[in-house]
Amino acid sequence: MASFPNSVNENEIGKAKFIGELLVPVAPFDQKSGRETWTVAFAPDGSYFAWSQGHRIVTLVPWSKCLKNFVGEGSTGVGPQRLSRQNSEGGTVVPVGDPREHTIDCGDIVWGLAFGSSVPEKQSRCVNIEWHRFKFGQDQLLLATGLNNGRVKIWDVYTGKLLLNLMDHTDIVRDLTFAPDGSLMLVSASRDKTLRVWDLKDDGNMVKVLRGHQNWVYCCAFSPDSSVLCSVGASKSVFLWDMDKYSLIRKLEGHHNDVVSCEFSPDGALLATASYDTRVIIWDPHVGTVLLELAHLFPPPSPIFAGGANDRWVRSVAFCHDGRHIASITDDRMVRFWTIDEKSPKAIAPLINGLCCAFSIDGSVLAAGSRDGSVHFWACPKGIASLQHLCRMALRRVMSTQQVQTLPIPPRIRSYLSYQDL
Numbered sequence: 280m281a282s283f284p285n286s287v288n289e290n291e292i293g294k295a296k297f298i299g300e301l302l303v304p305v306a307p308f309d310q311k312s313g314r315e316t317w318t319v320a321f322a323p324d325g326s327y328f329a330w331s332q333g334h335r336i337v338t339l340v341p342w343s344k345c346l347k348n349f350v351g352e353g354s355t356g357v358g359p360q361r362l363s364r365q366n367s368e369g370g371t372v373v374p375v376g377d378p379r380e381h382t383i384d385c386g387d388i389v390w391g392l393a394f395g396s397s398v399p400e401k402q403s404r405c406v407n408i409e410w411h412r413f414k415f416g417q418d419q420l421l422l423a424t425g426l427n428n429g430r431v432k433i434w435d436v437y438t439g440k441l442l443l444n445l446m447d448h449t450d451i452v453r454d455l456t457f458a459p460d461g462s463l464m465l466v467s468a469s470r471d472k473t474l475r476v477w478d479l480k481d482d483g484n485m486v487k488v489l490r491g492h493q494n495w496v497y498c499c500a501f502s503p504d505s506s507v508l509c510s511v512g513a514s515k516s517v518f519l520w521d522m523d524k525y526s527l528i529r530k531l532e533g534h535h536n537d538v539v540s541c542e543f544s545p546d547g548a549l550l551a552t553a554s555y556d557t558r559v560i561i562w563d564p565h566v567g568t569v570l571l572e573l574a575h576l577f578p579p580p581s582p583i584f585a586g587g588a589n590d591r592w593v594r595s596v597a598f599c600h601d602g603r604h605i606a607s608i609t610d611d612r613m614v615r616f617w618t619i620d621e622k623s624p625k626a627i628a629p630l631i632n633g634l635c636c637a638f639s640i641d642g643s644v645l646a647a648g649s650r651d652g653s654v655h656f657w658a659c660p661k662g663i664a665s666l667q668h669l670c671r672m673a674l675r676r677v678m679s680t681q682q683v684q685t686l687p688i689p690p691r692i693r694s695y696l697s698y699q700d701l
Contacts, residue, residue, distance in 0.1 A: 295616055295628035296658040298644065299349030301340070303332045303652040316648025318392040318454075318635050322420060325640040326378050327436060329422060331389035333652040337424060339436060341378040342639070349656060381439050383424075385432055391425030391455040391467070394436070395479070398461025421479070423465055425452030431467050433479060443483040447475055454498045458505040458522070466508060468496040474510055476525065487525045492516055497539040503547045503676065507564065511538035517552055519564055529567050533560055535585040540595045540635075545602045548675035548698055549619070553596035556585035559607050561619065563698065565680035571701040573617055575609050595635045600642040602672050604659055608633040608647055616645070616660050619701055626660045671696055 303314070314333035321328055321342065328342045397419040420436040429448035434441055450470035458464040463479040464486070474489040474496060494513035501508055507528065508520040517531040517538050536556035543550050543564070550564040557580055561571035576591045595608040604625075605617045614633065616626040632650035638659065639646070645657045674696060675683075683696045694700055 292624050293626035293660060295614065295626040295645075295660065297628060297655070298658050299345075299656045301330070301338075301345075301654040313388055314652040315634060315650045316652050316654060317390045319637050319646045319648045319654055320392045320394055321637060321639050321646070322394045322436070323396045323459075323640065324420070326420070327394070328639075328646065329392055329394070330646070330648055330654050331392060331424075332654075333388075335385050335387055335389065337383045337385055337389055337392065337422070338380070339383070339422070339439075340380050344380075346644070378437075383422075383434055383439055385424045385426060386428075387430070388427035389424050390427065390451055390453050391423075393423045393455035393457050393465070395421040395423060395457035395463055395465065396461060397421070397463055397480075421457075421463070423455045423457070423467075425455045425467055425469075427451050429469065429471070431455065431465070431477070433465075433483065443479065445477055445483050445485070447485055448473070453496060456499050456501055456508075458501050459503055460505040462505070464505070464522075466499050466501070468499040468510055468512075470495040472496060472512075474499060474508070474520075476522075489520055489525065489527075491518055491527055495537075497537070498541050500541045500543055502543045502564070503545060507543075507547075509541045509543065509550055509552075509564065511541045511552055513537045515554075515556075517541070517562075519567075531562055531564075531567055533562075533569050534558070535582045536587075536592075540593070542596060542598045544598050545600050546672040546675040548672075548680070549598075549602075551596045551598055551605055553593040553607060555589075555592040556580075556582075557589060557591035557593065557609075558585070559593055559596050559605065559617075561605075561701065563680055570698055571619065571622070573605070573607065573615075573622065575607070575611070575615070594633060595647075597636045597638050597645070599638045599659060600640065601664055603662065603664055603668065604638075604642070606636050606638065606645050606647075606659075608636050614645070614647055614657065616657075618662075619698075628657050630655060667695070671698075 316330050319330040328340045332338050422434045422436050424432045431445040433443035448469040448471050452467050452469050454468040456466050465477040467475050472492045476487040478484050478486050492512045496512040499510040508522050510518045515534045519528040521528050534554040534556050536554050538552050538554045540553040550562040553559050557576040559573040592610040597606045607615045612631050614628040614630045615624040618625050633647050636647040647655050
């Protein structure tokens with residue numbers, strides 16, 4: 280049963296609108312582990328939705344068709360543009376019709392998924408390399424899968440062809456993330472306590488190993504400008520890395536249990552981390568301070584209780600692309616939708632055994648995966664962003680907190696631009 284602050288009437292919290300689900304046929308005897316949907320992902324151009332449906336299988340579904348099946352023609356306005364395909368080995372561009380649904384057998388249990396898109400003008404960081412096996416074109420769309428055996432496999436989304444097989448981790452690859460700048464730099468987070476940086480434009484060359492975690496690494500996320508990487512893991516760890524120097528910037532301290540999920544806001548000014556300590560913390564990654572705590576248990580538990588087993592473990596957190604909404608998945612069988620200016624949920628929905636979540640590219644839909652291999656979809660609570668918020672996001676995309684603090688403006692505006700009013 281969900282619990283809320285004494286000042287909040289449960290009846291005042293909205294019910295999130297359920298719009299559909301993707302189910303996997305299951306035999307009556309097939310109830311063992313290996314069926315879990317550990318990760319879900321949307322392609323950067325909105326063309327595909329992917330999820331690990333268990334038993335080594337990743338399914339790629341055209342997102343526009345998926346939405347039409349759920350809610351009928353044209354009710355949300357979400358839909359990709361016409362796709363074209365370029366062969367990864369430098370072939371000619373071949374126009375294609377609507378994207379097709381297909382499945383990929385990855386050869387082992389899939390824990391992590393990430394889409395990556397190529398920008399030809401973005402040069403590889405490697406030097407003195409005149410020949411490459413792959414020449415990624417502007418229409419290239421890749422899918423990276425992190426496997427139970429420690430391998431990372433890279434696939435061509437349009438053809439389902441295996442392009443690269445990256446082998447260096449010694450334990451489960453728990454999460455993957457591509458740099459948003461189109462450089463095809465990929466970071467993998469593993470239970471072997473390391474993060475590894477791969478340059479796919481250099482045929483998957485491993486650029487760097489990031490060491491510092493003393494235990495499992497659960498999740499990693501790039502800042503929108505690709506300059507900073509956040510990694511989270513067991514033993515309460517939240518690390519920020521400089522991805523130009525591949526060095527540790529700082530450790531963020533505040534959680535009381537394993538930290539399992541993280542994501543930056545679209546403007547890069549905020550960082551959300553989810554932990555088994557029943558909380559989501561919103562940080563200022565530029566200075567390392569806590570701006571907001573989203574509690575999932577009231578009254579707040581003691582650090583001893585939060586640091587142990589409880590039924591409010593937060594499994595996943597996602598930032599909506601409007602910069603205002605956040606979603607969280609917890610073990611109390613609830614999905615919660617929050618806004619950054621409130622400490623209580625704006626909307627809730629039931630979800631049994633939820634594990635992960637992600638917002639669609641336009642922010643209108645939340646997808647959540649569960650232990651039975653299925654995916655459930657809800658409409659994100661609607662709201663019109665204020666002009667002030669839009670201006671703040673535009674400014675914070677290009678200015679750090681330190682730069683904002685030096686602006687010759689009234690303190691109240693400076694505080695608002697620094698998100699210190701949360």
